[in-house]
Amino acid sequence: MRANSVVTTAVDWIDSRTGIRSILSTLLDEPIPGGSRWAYVFGSALLITLLNQFVTGVLLSVYYVPSVDHAHTTVAYIQKVVPLGWLVRGLHYYGASAVIIVLLLHLGQVFIWGAYKQRREAVWLAGVILLNILLGFGFTGYLLPWDQKAYYGTQVAAGIAGSIPLMGEMVATILLGGTGLGQSTLSRFFTAHVFLLPAAIVVLTVVHLYFFRIQGPAGPASDTPPAPETTERFFPGQFFKDTIVGIALLAIFADLALIWPAPIGPKADPAASFVPRPEWYFLWTFQLLKVIPAFVGAVVVPGLLMTLLALAPFIDRSPYRSIRKRIVPVALFLLVMAGLTGLTAYALYQDGRDPLIRVQEESMKRFMEEPFVPDTIGEPPSDTQAAASPTAKVPDAYTANCAGCHGDAAQGSIAPALLGVSAKPKRTPDDLVGIIKNPEAFGLKGMPAFADMAEGDARAIADWLATTKK
Amino acid sequence: MAHGSSGPGDGQPVDRRSFVGTLAFLLGGLVSFLGAAIAAVFTVGPALSNRSGSQAGSCPVIPEAPKGSQSGPRLETVPVVMSSGWSEAHIKQPVFVDESADGSVRVFSARCPHEGCRINWVASSNEYLCPCHDSRFSREGERLTGPTKRGMDPLPAKRNADGSLEVCYKTFALDTPDRIEVG
Numbered sequence A: 001m002r003a004n005s006v007v008t009t010a011v012d013w014i015d016s017r018t019g020i021r022s023i024l025s026t027l028l029d030e031p032i033p034g035g036s037r038w039a040y041v042f043g044s045a046l047l048i049t050l051l052n053q054f055v056t057g058v059l060l061s062v063y064y065v066p067s068v069d070h071a072h073t074t075v076a077y078i079q080k081v082v083p084l085g086w087l088v089r090g091l092h093y094y095g096a097s098a099v100i101i102v103l104l105l106h107l108g109q110v111f112i113w114g115a116y117k118q119r120r121e122a123v124w125l126a127g128v129i130l131l132n133i134l135l136g137f138g139f140t141g142y143l144l145p146w147d148q149k150a151y152y153g154t155q156v157a158a159g160i161a162g163s164i165p166l167m168g169e170m171v172a173t174i175l176l177g178g179t180g181l182g183q184s185t186l187s188r189f190f191t192a193h194v195f196l197l198p199a200a201i202v203v204l205t206v207v208h209l210y211f212f213r214i215q216g217p218a219g220p221a222s223d224t225p226p227a228p229e230t231t232e233r234f235f236p237g238q239f240f241k242d243t244i245v246g247i248a249l250l251a252i253f254a255d256l257a258l259i260w261p262a263p264i265g266p267k268a269d270p271a272a273s274f275v276p277r278p279e280w281y282f283l284w285t286f287q288l289l290k291v292i293p294a295f296v297g298a299v300v301v302p303g304l305l306m307t308l309l310a311l312a313p314f315i316d317r318s319p320y321r322s323i324r325k326r327i328v329p330v331a332l333f334l335l336v337m338a339g340l341t342g343l344t345a346y347a348l349y350q351d352g353r354d355p356l357i358r359v360q361e362e363s364m365k366r367f368m369e370e371p372f373v374p375d376t377i378g379e380p381p382s383d384t385q386a387a388a389s390p391t392a393k394v395p396d397a398y399t400a401n402c403a404g405c406h407g408d409a410a411q412g413s414i415a416p417a418l419l420g421v422s423a424k425p426k427r428t429p430d431d432l433v434g435i436i437k438n439p440e441a442f443g444l445k446g447m448p449a450f451a452d453m454a455e456g457d458a459r460a461i462a463d464w465l466a467t468t469k470k
Numbered sequence B: 001m002a003h004g005s006s007g008p009g010d011g012q013p014v015d016r017r018s019f020v021g022t023l024a025f026l027l028g029g030l031v032s033f034l035g036a037a038i039a040a041v042f043t044v045g046p047a048l049s050n051r052s053g054s055q056a057g058s059c060p061v062i063p064e065a066p067k068g069s070q071s072g073p074r075l076e077t078v079p080v081v082m083s084s085g086w087s088e089a090h091i092k093q094p095v096f097v098d099e100s101a102d103g104s105v106r107v108f109s110a111r112c113p114h115e116g117c118r119i120n121w122v123a124s125s126n127e128y129l130c131p132c133h134d135s136r137f138s139r140e141g142e143r144l145t146g147p148t149k150r151g152m153d154p155l156p157a158k159r160n161a162d163g164s165l166e167v168c169y170k171t172f173a174l175d176t177p178d179r180i181e182v183g
Helices: A002-018 A020-028 A042-060 A071-080 A085-112 A121-143 A148-162 A168-176 A183-215 A234-259 A280-289 A294-315 A327-352 A355-369 A396-401 A429-437 A455-467 B019-049
Strands: A375-377 B074-084 B087-099 B105-109 B120-122 B127-130 B135-137 B143-145 B157-159 B165-167
Touching (some): A002 A020, A085 A121, A121 A280, A280 A327, A429 A455
Antiparallel strands (some): B120 B127
16 A cells, blocks of 8 residues: 555656646546447557658668669668567558558548548548648658669659649649759758658647637437547547557568568669569559540549548438438449559459569569678779770670670679679580570570570670679 | 545545556556567667678778878778678778888878877877867877877888888777777
8 A cells, every 4th residue: 555655646746747637537537429349440550650760761761761772772771681670660661551441441441431531520620631642651661772663653643743734844843853863852851751751740640630629529320429438538448449459450461571571672773674563552553544544543633532532421421320311422433442452353363363573573583682882882992893804796686685684794683683694603605595495494484585596696605704703 | 446426626635555556557567668678679679789890800991191291191092891780881981091211101090099089190290189189199100198098009011012001990989098909
């Protein structure tokens, strides 16, 4: 009892100076009509996922450098060298996708349950703005690793911005920080991703929660309010459920990071060909672009959908919340979601059958397995620089048949570099001729066979490759 | 759990003792602790495992070092590779090269053994002076006055037949009476 009174005295002392009890009461004693439910976890789950992004994002910035020279190396360093770097980056990578998934669940539930009704338009509007900020996070974060995927994905996005009538060129120039994708682009995407958008999201989240607390939770999707005696406070019931779901989410991210390490591909190379894909939550608009003009598919359609979403509480104005009395809006919402999901699934299906995409994925996998190579800063003293050996002329047969995938000087592109390849086991000039004619016989699955190539041409390529050095 | 109809902020103290509430706090605390541990390993790990410093065991050559004059030691730079995190930087470290008339050569690190500032040679008083905290050293590198706890750090050096100088650059722990090599 004595220890108890000491604690009470200490808490009283702190409370009289900080008002901690009333702060806790505000945070924890919010009444929940109808009591706590697992169905109410989505908002908190989103908040916890965002917190994960904040913490891991700050940690990543310990090593990340937003420079076109070094960004890619620093991300590879985090992934391959830093202790638990794979975990921190994996939590951020999978957390980013989870933000979108949890957000869609949260939004979908609010929509289907009609929870934007009963004076909750402001909560809803703040939520729609938050959705856009989160998509902005995804868009800007995608470029930061500065690998092929990042570079070409952003290149295409800039092209889409350029397709806007009248002001397209201006929008693209402002987006890129100039007429081309380069250091200015990376710098401004970095600033947006780590300073502007986080500030915006903190403010909007506070506003969203403030409006939410003014109106109170909507409760079940029913037109008869729950009995007052079933009301529970947020703590402990809902607090417990939210905590469990939050921990489960973090555990899932960590698991995913362990099983499928967050990917990074070869460094962005404007000279190498690459088939870009946006992040999965933009795939539906990418799929639309295959059949309709860029401006319509990537600006008009998403813009209209977003406007409709924002206006939902003003269009759906009936006082009823139960789904049976809101068949039309609920059906429309589900129809649009099904359409987006269908487009996304179709895009994934087509990519799954695209050999070029597979080759790119293999090249990414190879890069992930390669040991880390540090960046060199400054020039080594001139006398220690190895004199570059003069390389023999590249055979025409190589340029015609091999350069497309292996690079015009065998430096590697979507297929591996071949410089110094004959130093490796089972890669003598004779073997190389055999590989050119029948790569499968050497266990090489991604490479096409050149069975019809003239013996002399294959020999010329193999002999030339044998003269190259790594 | 009893949930009264009283709303928050009505002055009634709320009893926070409940099994699920405590469990949630404990689990949340455990995960936060795990997160902090991950953050600590992530941020501190590379600093401990990959000590930044000059390349160990290499003795770069200063090409065609001109002969030292009687007036005093000369400041030279030694190329070293500093590996730090994701980078390997080619930098130059300052050393004093002092050759006597008989051809023997003496090389000192120009880093002050006190707090690592760059030492200067002051010809007028025929001594080394560190401008940061006024540590003074004789031409032989011995401590004269000031806060430094030891004399200047000598570096192994060798004159090659072609006139170039091989200097094995090293760094030592700062502000210790003994010379402890750190990289």
